Amino acid sequence: MEASVLKADKIRKKYMSEKGFSVTAIEDFSLSISENEFVSILGPSGCGKSTFLRMVAGLENGNEGSLTYKDKIIKKQHPEIGMVFQDYSLLPWRTVLDNVVLGLEFEGINKKMRYEEGLKYLKIVGLENFSQAYPYELSGGMQQRVAMVRSLVKKPSLLLMDEPFGALDAHTRMILQKELLDIWEKDKKTILFVTHSVDEAIYLSDRVIVMSGSPGTVKEVIPIELPRPRDRGDASYGKLLSLLIRMLGEEYNKVKPA
Numbered sequence: 001m002e003a004s005v006l007k008a009d010k011i012r013k014k015y016m017s018e019k020g021f022s023v024t025a026i027e028d029f030s031l032s033i034s035e036n037e038f039v040s041i042l043g044p045s046g047c048g049k050s051t052f053l054r055m056v057a058g059l060e061n062g063n064e065g066s067l068t069y070k071d072k073i074i075k076k077q078h079p080e081i082g083m084v085f086q087d088y089s090l091l092p093w094r095t096v097l098d099n100v101v102l103g104l105e106f107e108g109i110n111k112k113m114r115y116e117e118g119l120k121y122l123k124i125v126g127l128e129n130f131s132q133a134y135p136y137e138l139s140g141g142m143q144q145r146v147a148m149v150r151s152l153v154k155k156p157s158l159l160l161m162d163e164p165f166g167a168l169d170a171h172t173r174m175i176l177q178k179e180l181l182d183i184w185e186k187d188k189k190t191i192l193f194v195t196h197s198v199d200e201a202i203y204l205s206d207r208v209i210v211m212s213g214s215p216g217t218v219k220e221v222i223p224i225e226l227p228r229p230r231d232r233g234d235a236s237y238g239k240l241l242s243l244l245i246r247m248l249g250e251e252y253n254k255v256k257p258a
């Protein structure tokens with residue numbers, strides 16, 4: 001078993017609305033993630049999945065408990081932690097390559113080196129011929145590849161992905177899942193992935209964290225011990241799918257009674 005890199009211990013996060021109401025987004029939330037592990041979080045809408053990811057990214061502080069990366073409390077953004085969002089957030093006035101190398105530019109890496117790195121990663125996802133295109137000239141799947149590569153080029157040890165494939169059609173989504181696994185296997189990094197898709201969580205992960213909502217906490221941790229590459233037609237895959245769909249359904253029913 002690899003060493004634990006990310007540890008959340010009894011975290012609580014409360015938001016104050018503008019009208020002065022308080023919302024406890026997550027409570028008593030504990031989790032430990034090992035180096036090179038691929039962990040997905042599933043849970044009903046509003047259970048605090050994005051809140052937790054934003055805390056790990058150093059974009060939000062908690063109210064109680066401790067959150068550490070490599071045994072150091074996360075207080076602000078960490079250079080080894082990268083994040084990919086659902087809405088690509090590419091800069092429309094920059095070419096694909098200039099979007100990809102944005103982070104390297106902020107780090108002060110010289111132009112030649114950053115373009116070399118950027119092109120290397122664009123090649124991995126088959127977009128080297130689009131380096132001079134603008135985001136509006138790309139399909140949704142291509143834009144998400146660019147967003148993914150923009151994070152990967154900074155070589156994060158821990159990659160946070162918040163529903164990155166949520167806006168894509170089923171076929172493109174499956175292709176990007178495979179590409180992400182190829183990169184994860186080659187580059188060896190820790191990935192924490194938020195999704196609403198039970199199939200996606202099983203296909204990708206070493207472990208699936210099922211959250212319950214209002215306030216969000218860990219309901220179950222399910223290890224996925226199926227060999228890789230995973231076969232969606234396999235009976236054990238189907239069993240896990242039914243188990244997790246049922247578990248998640250119970251949580252959705254609590255939030256929205258049928």
Ligand SMILES: Nc1ncnc2c1ncn2[C@@H]1O[C@H](COP(=O)(O)OP(=O)(O)OP(=O)(O)O)[C@@H](O)[C@H]1O
Pocket residue numbers: 015016017023024025043044045046047048049050051052
């Ligand atoms: N900036 C904020 N101010 C006030 N409340 C917030 C803020 N961000 C999130 N919340 C509240 O915290 C709770 C958790 O939100 P969060 O976005 O983390 O859930 P989620 O599980 O990611 O939801 P979804 O699956 O719909 O994306 C919700 O009740 C939400 O309204």
